Amino acid sequence: MGILEIKGINKRFGGLQALGDVNLSIQENTVHAIIGPNGAGKSTLLNVLVGKLIPDSGSVLFDGQSVLGRKPFEIAQMGISRVFQTPEIFADLTVLENVQIPCFAKRDGSFRMHALEPVRHEREIGRQAEAMLDEVNMLGKADVIASSLSRGDKRRLEMAMCLVQEPRLMLLDEPTAGMARADTENTIQLLKDIRKRRGITMAIIEHDMQVVFSLADRITVMAQGTPLVEGSPDDIKVHPKVREAYLGETQI
Amino acid sequence: MLGLTRKDFTLFAIVVVLALLAPVLLNPFPVNSALGQTFNAGYPALMQRFAIFGILVVGFNILFGLTGYLSFGHAAFLGVGSYAAVWMFKLLSFNIVPAIILSVVVAGLFSVVIGFVSLRRSGIYFSILTLAFAQMSYALAYSVLTPLTNGETGLQVYPSDPQYLAAAGAPSGPHFFGLPMAQATTLRLGDWAFTFQVGYYLCAIMLIAAFYLSIRIFRSPFGMMLRAIKSNQTRMNYTGLNAKPYMLRAFIISGMYAGLAGGLLAAMDPLTGAERMFWTASGEIVVMAILGGVGTLIGPVLGSGVIKYLENIVSKINESVLHNALAFLPDGIENFFVTVIHPFVGEGWHLTLGLLFMVIVIFLPGGLVEGGQRLAGLFGRRSTATTAADRDAARQSPAE
Numbered sequence: 337m338g339i340l341e342i343k344g345i346n347k348r349f350g351g352l353q354a355l356g357d358v359n360l361s362i363q364e365n366t367v368h369a370i371i372g373p374n375g376a377g378k379s380t381l382l383n384v385l386v387g388k389l390i391p392d393s394g395s396v397l398f399d400g401q402s403v404l405g406r407k408p409f410e411i412a413q414m415g416i417s418r419v420f421q422t423p424e425i426f427a428d429l430t431v432l433e434n435v436q437i438p439c440f441a442k443r444d445g446s447f448r449m450h451a452l453e454p455v456r457h458e459r460e461i462g463r464q465a466e467a468m469l470d471e472v473n474m475l476g477k478a479d480v481i482a483s484s485l486s487r488g489d490k491r492r493l494e495m496a497m498c499l500v501q502e503p504r505l506m507l508l509d510e511p512t513a514g515m516a517r518a519d520t521e522n523t524i525q526l527l528k529d530i531r532k533r534r535g536i537t538m539a540i541i542e543h544d545m546q547v548v549f550s551l552a553d554r555i556t557v558m559a560q561g562t563p564l565v566e567g568s569p570d571d572i573k574v575h576p577k578v579r580e581a582y583l584g585e586t587q588i
Numbered sequence: 589m590l591g592l593t594r595k596d597f598t599l600f601a602i603v604v605v606l607a608l609l610a611p612v613l614l615n616p617f618p619v620n621s622a623l624g625q626t627f628n629a630g631y632p633a634l635m636q637r638f639a640i641f642g643i644l645v646v647g648f649n650i651l652f653g654l655t656g657y658l659s660f661g662h663a664a665f666l667g668v669g670s671y672a673a674v675w676m677f678k679l680l681s682f683n684i685v686p687a688i689i690l691s692v693v694v695a696g697l698f699s700v701v702i703g704f705v706s707l708r709r710s711g712i713y714f715s716i717l718t719l720a721f722a723q724m725s726y727a728l729a730y731s732v733l734t735p736l737t738n739g740e741t742g743l744q745v746y747p748s749d750p751q752y753l754a755a756a757g758a759p760s761g762p763h764f765f766g767l768p769m770a771q772a773t774t775l776r777l778g779d780w781a782f783t784f785q786v787g788y789y790l791c792a793i794m795l796i797a798a799f800y801l802s803i804r805i806f807r808s809p810f811g812m813m814l815r816a817i818k819s820n821q822t823r824m825n826y827t828g829l830n831a832k833p834y835m836l837r838a839f840i841i842s843g844m845y846a847g848l849a850g851g852l853l854a855a856m857d858p859l860t861g862a863e864r865m866f867w868t869a870s871g872e873i874v875v876m877a878i879l880g881g882v883g884t885l886i887g888p889v890l891g892s893g894v895i896k897y898l899e900n901i902v903s904k905i906n907e908s909v910l911h912n913a914l915a916f917l918p919d920g921i922e923n924f925f926v927t928v929i930h931p932f933v934g935e936g937w938h939l940t941l942g943l944l945f946m947v948i949v950i951f952l953p954g955g956l957v958e959g960g961q962r963l964a965g966l967f968g969r970r971s972t973a974t975t976a977a978d979r980d981a982a983r984q985s986p987a988e
Contacts, residue, residue, distance in 0.1 A: 409829055409830045409831075410828075412827060413828040417826065420822075424823040424826070427819055427820065428815065429819055433815075436812065437812065437824075437827060440813070441827045445828075447830050447833040449833075451805050451809075451810035451837075454591060454592075454807040454808060456593075497823070501827065501828060
């Protein structure tokens, strides 16, 4: 039984069958990549997992509990966090504040009214946030306004914000899309470090085969809204159906 | 000090000093001089407005400045607060304490309802919903709710009103446990005269308290969450935070500030009318906040002060005042300048305000506060540059 069990998910947009009978099981402590050509339904699937889309039928169980019908903030509180294609951070706030906010969310839940005591008196939160920034090598930029960070640093910050919540599952939507080679390498290294230190289960949607093959333990190939094949990276590399449907277009 | 950082404490101290010394600071000219007649703003009725509208905009800024949600119906809470206060005067007594408490409570309840509905939408739709609510309140106050609001005449206290709790010898106007709001002492120093009025000092103390509370809110985790909402609601959701209750609390707090301002308006002058809730009144609040500097601490106080000053002082300048002021010029030139300046003063003060507003929005999007910061930067460039460099160095050393 995986940490995330997806069973019989269907989703139609008008005449388009975006997801057709998707079954997928993500095992604890693995990095599971979901690949496939454009329009294969990867992003739709991700939006179902985080509560942004409600499927027409099927079930999604996270650690035995149903995810469907819950709001994104409730799903986040269950322990699923999401990294976006374009880093979603609090651009007008400082780097430190960006990390303090998930610290509060972790400690106090989805809402708590504490409107009088200054943030700087919350020593435990401050320590936690600084330790996290240290872990991703950003402590020196704690007082910088987040919008002025480089693309790679924004990604790093977003990861830090997710990690503070101590998620059990991280969903990454093309974490290296549009990045320069060096930033891509850095991000891969960062993800490997996180994996090694914290053993967080990750589901990655990715186009970049280098990223996929250097990180993933399991790979699911999707095409036209359904999983085509699932297997280890070595299986996938040589699978004839995969080469035909997807990888045939690219050189590996 | 007082749980504030040094910088915030400085701002707070500035507001305290300005508020307490306003009767002196706003009367820089001798009483009977031409300048004094026109430009002295240190008379109680105007100073009360500075303080009251300061409170109103400080509260508005907690919503608009922190969360970015632009309420275009905030005057409704002011109006409701005033009505609540006048009703307390009619039913209980002229003591302002129950009146002000009730005006805050009623405005709070009112904002729960309006906030709950309006916050279902964001952006322009939120603004339109609040505007619709405020205009609805205005229309109701004029028509169906006449038994409560006394319609067009406006609500006021009549000798026939019960005033169940009024003591025998109590003052015949609003008072604080027997101390009348209208009571004042005038200090004469040569040609200068400074009036210290009980009513003004009540407003000033309330402004100080309101401002202090707003600093605490700005610096609290709650304030940080509100800024996070403004910055990125998607990330807020995926961080496991529910934006709704935060927004609603901010809306209610801001509505209660407006209720307090409404209650104080009634405490200074125990009558009120529906026009207090008209949409132009709401618009004025928005203009004050933007003029001063949205999202800054002291901006709202500055913005409301400048607008109330223009409204009351610049509007007083008529042709003869201009002729007097420019009498030292040769006649032809004097007439020329009077003709040029005249459209901008007196009844034309809105033109001045409009131009000022345009200049600020275009060149200083951060309002008067940004203007002040730039000025400070111009004069103190050397010193600020070195301290910034020092700070950077200090911050980087531990990381290396």
